[in-house]
Amino acid sequence: MIRAILFDLDGTLIDSTELILVSFNYVMKEYLQKEVPEEEIRNLFGIPLRKQMALFGTEGRADELVERYREHNLQNHEKYLKPIKGAKETLAALKEKGYLLGIVTSKKEDAARLGMQICQIESFFDVFVFSDDVTIHKPEPEPILHALRQLKVSPKEAVYVGDSTYDIISGKKARVETVGVGYTPVSREALKATNPDHWIEEITEILEIY
Template sequence: MRRPVVLFDLDGTLIDSGPIILASMKHASLTVLGREPDEELVRSAIGGPGLIAQMRDLDPDRVDELVDAYRAHNEPLHAELEAFPGVLDLLDVLRGEGRRLGIVTAKRLRTVGLAIDRIPELAKMNVVIGAEDTERHKPEPDPVLEALRRLRAEPAEAAYVGDSPFDIRAAKAAGVLAVAVGWGGIHPDERLLREEPDALVHTTEELYAALGEPGTT
């Protein structure tokens, strides 16, 4: 099996959460700062070092207020979350082949839990790495490497699948196969391609092919 360990980003990769992230960023900025944020700036930061860093970019003096406003707006919206089409079926196929799967995200574990409550199939992951699990976050390799450490796996055995430039950089820095997905709705293909992923895919069938079939080397 070419990649017996497959790690996934959460937002924009497994779950279609881009719209609620953007809505909550807009709400926080309007509520706290009285102005709409620069949407391109917001989009470009999604998937990176985390919410606090994003809010620091909006206003470094009002980070706590912005974070509180964001979370108050965002958490109830998890009741509307859906997985991207075909993703859960692909996870079942990979799991049935004996591959070990994981989530590596910049979200807090509590917030990951809200997504799992909405989409219980995500609870079947072998490992979940959230914001609390490493001091450094994507694009640093630490979260990906922590997932591998817990799975007792080597980078050469693994792939990391994500929808943002930060995911690709983290994967490459960790020495795992870097697979970008183009269905996230936040980062355009050209931005992803600038990071030189090992593959850019737009369907779950293409993703399966990029991961390699069981028994291949």
């Protein structure tokens, strides 16, 4: 029996696509004098930020680029961030059904909490796992397993909902049920190729499964 439903944050519950694209392009242009196509940036969604920056800058500049990105990103949260349609109502309904809810994200705690507060969803969750909380990140299973240990829930009693290939791969490695979201900002084909256990086109459809 499913007892806990864990969610990725950006792209799953919060629409941060424009914010990410704007912040990424700001760093590329200002500090590396590079133009990166939007599709190429979208393909990086779900990958830890430092790893993204190391792909475009030298390894030695990755930490600097991350800091510049985060500064710009935090300053522009309220301007560009918005909740996924139906997310707040869906979370409320899942809580009403008695599920434990959690966030497992590759974002740092300050940015993730700010986004949840802007979208008014933070209060629904029983556990949070941010990038600061683990040393091994998605697509490895550790972030999800860390959340389950805190909830005292076994993998067979849990679900992970996400919008990126890293999310679904992480969930499968953790041996939880997985749900892919069709409104993903990344390639739908790539996400479907990871074979999530369930597929939804809108976040509200999860209520038809659980």
